[in-house]
Amino acid sequence: MTHLVVDAPGALTLVEDLGRPGFAHLGVAGSGALDRGALALANRLVGNPDGAAGLEILIGGFRATFSGDAWFAVAGAWGRARLGGRPVAPYTAARARAGDVLELDPAERGIRYLLAVRGGIDEPPVLGSRSRDTLAGLGPEPVVAGRVLELGPEPATSVPLIDQEAAFPPPADHLTLGLLPGPRADWFTDAARARLFDDAWRCSASTDRIGARLEGPTLDRAVPGELPSEATVPGSIQVSTSGQPTILLADRPVTGGYPVIAIVAPASLDAVAQLRPGQEVRFRHA
Amino acid sequence: MSVRMLPAGHAALLVECDGLAEVLALHDGLARSAPAGVVEFVPAARTLLVGVDPAVLPLESAESWIRRTAAALPGSAAPASTLAAAADPAAGAADIVTVPVEYGGDDLHETARLLGVSPEALVAHHVNAVWRVAFIGFAPGFGYLVSDDWPFEVPRLEAPRTRVPAGSVALAGAFAGAYPRESPGGWRLVGRTDAVLWDAASDDPALFAPARRVRFAAVRP
Structure with missing residues (x-):
């Protein structure tokens, strides 16, 4: 063989x-x-x-x-x-x-x-x-x-x-990803929800198959405190206590304790796999 | 019972309940009545993720089925009775998995002291309780077990161990569990088991699969 x-x-x-x-x-x-x-x-x-x-x-x-x-x-x-x-x-x-x-x-x-x-x-x-x-x-x-x-x-x-x-190669400049509503969008301030769409983000160098970390403004919470761990789906954007978003990918932990503000639409998820460190990311409503 | 539907993409709904007892009751109710197109249930401490194939079961239909099923279940005002036993009254003793445990883990005596009981009494409670796997935690096959027969709330270690051996039987909060593989961990160790907790080559890879009933049995070293 x-x-x-x-x-x-x-x-x-x-x-x-x-x-x-x-x-x-x-x-x-x-x-x-x-x-x-x-x-x-x-x-x-x-x-x-x-x-x-x-x-x-x-x-x-x-x-x-x-x-x-x-x-x-x-x-x-x-x-x-x-x-x-x-x-x-x-x-x-x-x-x-x-x-x-x-x-x-x-x-x-x-x-x-x-x-x-x-x-x-x-x-x-x-x-x-x-x-x-x-x-x-x-x-x-x-x-x-x-x-x-x-x-x-x-x-x-x-x-x-x-x-x-x-088929087309991945874009060389910025990437725009469609977002669906997340289960815990109401845990964030109106300003944070607006910034997610209005601001530009950058793919962090510490991105891997577990999650794509994004660098950008801090997403402030309206609801303080801890969230009991709950199941996530691929593309869930969880936001750490410090306010930084991570797009959870194929090898993510099945449950997570950070609130999910939005979910990358399935049609946009493959593109996340091709993000290069430092590449600009923008979000739109899917 | 009342539930809150949260969006979770095109192929799932995240159902939020008042507490774990309601999650378990809803999980059982939905598992019994699942229509075609339901792909999976992923329970957690206060939520149940219901995954569907939207081509077979549209999200709107899934939502109405979940609301109907929840409405037929007792509300949280009713006593959230018997997590383990009431889960499925039809289930007999044959469905209970028995896990042999050599008690005497590193934290057994200290944990008993913290709870104000003797180590023997702590072991007796652990053995006499009928447990139910509520959900899976941080590693494949790491089940969080709950029991109405278990009166204790066990504080986690102040400093987690960097290395907990596979097979360690442990307590934390209101939960019991066992480490399927060596990993870091902050649960208190009260014994160890030879039971195969995780076998990726098996059709039934997790011994502690959600909704399964479990008893622990003391064995001599």
């Missing part, structure tokens, strides 16, 4: 599929690729089912060798990719030959590449998913140099012809 040998994982390379929904009541978040649309796109480009496991590669500086012939596609972050030293177009299916080396340079747009290989990454599933949950420590271990990743059997569907213009 063909496999992929990871020679250099870059900043952080994780095996991810579309996650493990339905275990929140046991304390396990959905996890899965942060940019779900990008994983689904990369999978479709090589004829995989949307939920086949691929690699989520943070920033780049990634290098891997194919042991045999295989179709692959890179989506999500936009940057220079080379196969055997020759450029590979992003968001298109390409065919690797045995011994070919795939290299991903640091991303120029966005920050998380999604690499799909025809057949999918065949790591043992945990609770029905091959996703690494970085908070709960579930699923395949983070990929280290030298790791050999088995590929699954080829799917029945052929590699399709898809117009590569169908």
Whole structure:
């Protein structure tokens, strides 16, 4: 069976599929690729089912060798990719030959590449998913140099012809995200609720798969005191005691004790995965 | 009972109750009457998240079902009786999970002293109570257990331990629990168990799944 040998994982390379929904009541978040649309796109480009496991590669500086012939596609972050030293177009299916080396340079747009290989990454599933949950420590271990990743059997569907213009790279400048009302919006002052939409925010460098921290004005509370922990959904914007918002993502704690002022609309959530440190974020009503 | 509906996106509602007893009663009531399209229930101390597939059960329909079910339940003026037993009167003893515990954790004597009882009496209360898993806390499978038979309110440690061994049986506030894996923690340790609290390879990964009834049994070292 063909496999992929990871020679250099870059900043952080994780095996991810579309996650493990339905275990929140046991304390396990959905996890899965942060940019779900990008994983689904990369999978479709090589004829995989949307939920086949691929690699989520943070920033780049990634290098891997194919042991045999295989179709692959890179989506999500936009940057220079080379196969055997020759450029590979992003968001298109390409065919690797045995011994070919795939290299991903640091991303120029966005920050998380999604690499799909025809057949999918065949790591043992945990609770029905091959996703690494970085908070709960579930699923395949983070990929280290030298790791050999088995590929699954080829799917029945052929590699399709898809117009590569169908997808767009992540924006280079600011990003505008749609928001839905949050369960605890009334815990904040009118001024804080207005500032959320009126002011510009910046993605903090300490953003990870658990949450995207935002830097900006302080969001003041109208209701002081502590909130008993309650369940959150992906995209919930919780506000810390010091007034700083964090967009909770796929590997978040299932329950949290900070009030949620708003929720990033599902249609905007993939874009959060591609936020770069320092990038400007604005919010609008979804 | 009265409930407050809070927005939680396109595929969930967060239902706020007056307290934990109402959350548990509502959880049971909704679990018994769940229509198609209900994906999950995530209980917490004062809320219940109801996740739905909006293509099957629109949020408006889910909301009316939740309000109807809550209205049929006794209000908080009624005695919030028997968290554990009244949860599901049909459930027999066979549904109760028994967890063997070797009592004598690091904090057993100090905790008993704080509560003004002997260590033996504290253990007897712990063993004689029928517990119910109310909700999951900070780690996969870390259940918060409550019981009407448990009269104590246990203060957390002033300084949390940086390392609590897996299997530690512990108390905090009105809750009992057990650490499924080694982690930091501020609960008071009164014993340890060999029971498998979390097994990700199992179809039923958490021994302390919400709504499950639990008894602790003392075993010798």
